[in-house]
Amino acid sequence: MRVNGRLRVLIFLITLIGGLRFFGGLAWAVPVDPQYLLVNKTPTGCPPGSTQYCWFPQDPNTLDPRAIDEIRERIPTNGTTNRKLGVSFSVWLLDLSQDIQIQDIDRLLNIAETKDMPIYLKLDGFLWWDNRPDLWNWWDPSLPGYNPNNRNNVEWTSWDSNEAIKISWRNWGSQLRVKPQPNLGSRTYIEAKKAALNSVIPRIVSWYNNLSSDRKYLLAGVEIDNELSIGTNFYYYPDGNSYLNQDPALDPNIPADWNQLDGGFVQLGYAALTSYGYPPTGEPTKDTLNHVMSLHINEMVNHVAAMGLPRNKLFTHGIGKPYYYTHSLTQVATPGWSFYDYAYNPEEALDFPTAIAELDNTPWGAVEWWNMNPAIPWLTAFNNTLNYDNNKIVNIFSYESITFPSDLSDAIINVLNTPPACWLSPAAANPVVINNTTATLSWETPPNSEAVYLNVSDSPERLPSGSLRYLNVVNENVTGSTAYPRTFSPGTYYWQVVVDGCNEVGGQRRITPGSFTIPYPPGDIDQDGDVDSLDVVGWISLLTSGDLRGDIDGDGRVTVFDFSVLVGNFGG
Known part of the structure; x- marks a missing residue:
């Protein structure tokens, strides 16, 4: 078929627009x-x-x-x-x-x-918690929310809950009373x-x-x-409770000195320390x-x-x-x-x-x-x-x-109107694909990424940076890749894609976290990764007690049909 000049231009434009739409989709794959x-x-x-x-x-x-x-x-x-x-x-x-x-x-x-x-x-x-007297009113039975135990929801001026406070002050340019x-x-x-x-x-x-x-x-x-x-937006004057029922205009008005822990007022924090298990000795x-x-x-x-x-x-x-x-x-x-x-x-x-x-x-x-x-x-x-x-x-x-x-x-x-000299967005993690004991982790990397790392851990613990604390399952440089298939033992795993870039402005790091679970084989009662004689013994006790952990086929009951599933997976 002969293609004239106008048709060639039309085909070129259609191809170009389609390509732009396609690449636009890729660009937005990483928000x-x-x-x-x-x-x-x-x-x-x-x-x-x-x-x-x-x-x-x-x-x-x-x-x-x-x-x-x-x-x-x-x-x-x-x-x-x-x-x-x-x-x-x-x-x-x-x-x-x-x-x-x-x-x-x-x-x-x-x-x-x-x-x-x-x-x-x-x-x-x-x-602001003015409208929750059910939390702070420990002293006045005539007011809504009264409960003497509410003294445990407010701060104290000593280790003794009888020193619970009824009032605080705040200064955002001028002093005001607060709860x-x-x-x-x-x-x-x-x-x-x-x-x-x-x-x-x-x-x-x-x-x-x-x-x-x-x-x-x-x-x-x-x-x-x-x-x-503690204290900076709720400071407390000596004998502060005595001011509760007087005109606020008569309250003391002393500038704070936050070079001191108490700001120059009365030290608070005893209640919080008590609640978190600190021994009642010394000062905060x-x-x-x-x-x-x-x-x-x-x-x-x-x-x-x-x-x-x-x-x-x-x-x-x-x-x-x-x-x-x-x-x-x-x-x-x-x-x-x-x-x-x-x-x-x-x-x-x-x-x-x-x-x-x-x-x-x-x-x-x-x-x-x-x-x-x-x-x-x-x-x-x-x-x-x-x-x-x-x-x-x-x-x-x-x-x-x-x-x-x-x-x-x-x-x-x-x-x-001035963009950052360089900026890095987090990678986009795709849903984990699991096939039996194989998990395929995949992701899309953002512009300005210079190095990409994949980490998998069996612990959810993280550092203040958001990074996994223990990189004890996978810790690999995957720069240039966007997928990582691997066989894992049954259990729950925590993974992250770490992207580094913008080194010309001191370096930026973005972390995208996720988790996935490799299921245990049906009938693996003790969750050791295999269905064996120990699982048979364990299942019999579950059958006797009616414990639904023995419901292997998921029908809501523990029956001999569950045992047949267990036997079918024996040795697996």
Whole structure:
């Protein structure tokens, strides 16, 4: 058949378009997980003239999507592929009803999707718990929630629970009274937070999983608790309980000195130490308080991670002084901290580089950030933070504090329009294919990857970087490969694809975790990998007791038919 010139051009264009679509599909097989510059919408009231759209978590109807239009009008850029503008907002886990929390979450996720604006959700079960007197009211039978045992849910000023506090203070530019500092070791308090998370995290995970790979960036992150600490946001004056029923205007108002562990106030932390099993001797120390804060943070994010939220979308939120930055490190979440005094250059924060070194080139977040150093230009402060050792997020606190136009707003636009010198997204892990005892692990690698490693372990334990602690089954350089078949003994395994790249900017590492199970042969009662005479003996005892572990054929009963399956696999 003769093909004329026009037809050749048409065939070429069709082929080109099809090829672009094909390669476009490959490009999106690895979702871009960008760096974010966020503006936080304040949840506690807007300064006059700062915005037409104040958002309040207590009223989901105030979460007006036109706020995003206003932000885009003032910051007329979405950023670049690897550095994006996003919005942050708080939902209070213990100060809002479950229904309001769900409405808030659903509205915020809908705004993100319809407005194409990444959202960072601050799920705070720490700073605000006014509406849970059932947790903190241990002293007043005339008020709702009274239970004398609630003294175990708040902090104490000594090892004696009779020294439980009724009130605390906070200073965010001016002093305000708040409810007593929660006891971070209280099981009742912890379970209340988990119950709230159980209602919202599955909605977030489902929404995220249903996003197409080219829109996964719309979830900038989910943060668990806000500046979790002891004393810094709940300080306590000497004989503080005596002020409870007086005019707050008469309260003492003393500046904090966080070069001291107690800030110059009364030391708290005894209740948390008691709950976590510390002996009632001496006083709380920086080391012991850092430890119990870490225990609490780890338990909360482990609970969330178990519901399917990946590490690159899950964040902690700790502080620096008077504690160590390491309390915010966990096995399953990206660590985050507040930066004010050192927002101009986090590297200069005392012992912060020590915490960052434990991350082994994996990301961290400046999840609350505002440059307090007038001698350092905003653009310099942004670059010092965004370019320091794998920063993932800078969250400006807050949008309503930004003047438009200003040097700050100009710096925001400049930074957003300037992509990172190099950026690495995590590899995309494919579902594990299992055929008898052979598992095929496969993955897609991202742009800028220079080396790829595959690790498999029989232990779920991980390091603060998110890497498997024990690389005792597979530890191989698989650069250039995208699949790895291998025979495994029956059992559960934990695997990860580790991607290294961007060495020209100091190196970046991204870790994609997973797990799989090689089933035991039917009839392998003792789970030693073989069906043998010991399994026959074990099955007979299960038959006698009716224990459903002897239900080999899965019909809900233990019968001779199960024994026939066992015999059929004997020796296998």
